[in-house]
Amino acid sequence: MSSPPHPVLPWVVRRTRLPLLSMRCVDCRAESATTGKGRFRVNANGKLLDVWLLVRCVSCDRTSKLTVHERTPVSSFDPAELDGYRVNDPQLVASTLLDPLLARRHRFVLDWTGAWRLDIPSPWRDETWPVQLEVVFADPVPVRPDRLIAQGLGLSRNEALRRVKCGIALRRTTSAGFTFTVLSRDS
Known part of the structure; x- marks a missing residue:
């Protein structure tokens, strides 16, 4: 006789702000920059456009430009995209900013510390054990599943690893959704 299927409860990882950029400032040599409120600079040269994303050093406030498009014909842009710039x-x-090609071209990595939150349904602990949970990423926030699960359950990582059954590598960073099952303390 099989047991009834477990209800699948959603956990959602959401971005709370844009992540910091880990890149060296040419003035003060600090390692952190931000997009601030997020500004583009667009420069026209005849029928060609240059588009830059402006970033600011967290330490010295120096503004730098990250090339988004260089000498691109105006006709190749979608009108909505041009208006967005x-x-x-x-x-x-x-x-x-989240485009991996831009990060590779400008040699920066994104620092997601404090830039995301985990939304958990409040009454989930009242469910019968075991509980099946599904993690959904609203934004491509890279996290280690073991840390995310431990934070969400309010347990140490070792205790979370002992009580969780999952089909993915828990100690590898991911930004793809996954499902896991939490066993009761007695299991």
Whole structure:
């Protein structure tokens, strides 16, 4: 006789702000920069456009430019995208900053410390054990599943690893959704 299926409860990882950029400042040699409120700079040269994302050093406030498009024909841009650059659309800033090709081209990594939160349904601990949980990423926040699960359960990582059954490597960073089962303390 099989047991009834466990209800699957959602956990959602959300970005609370844009992550910091870990890149060296040319003035003060500090390692951290931010996009601040997120601004683009667009420069036209005839029918060609240059687009930069402006970043600011956290230590000395020096502004630098990250090239997004260089000498690109105006006709190759979608009109909505051009308007987004013009009005500094926050969604366009976020998608540009989170683009791995931009990070590789400008040699920076994103520092997600304090830039995300885990939304957990409040009454989930009243469920019968074992409980099946599904982690969904609203934004591509890279986290280690073992740390995320321990934080969400309010347990140490070792205790969380002992009570969790999961089909992915818990000690490898991921930003893809996954499902896991939490066993009762007695298991």
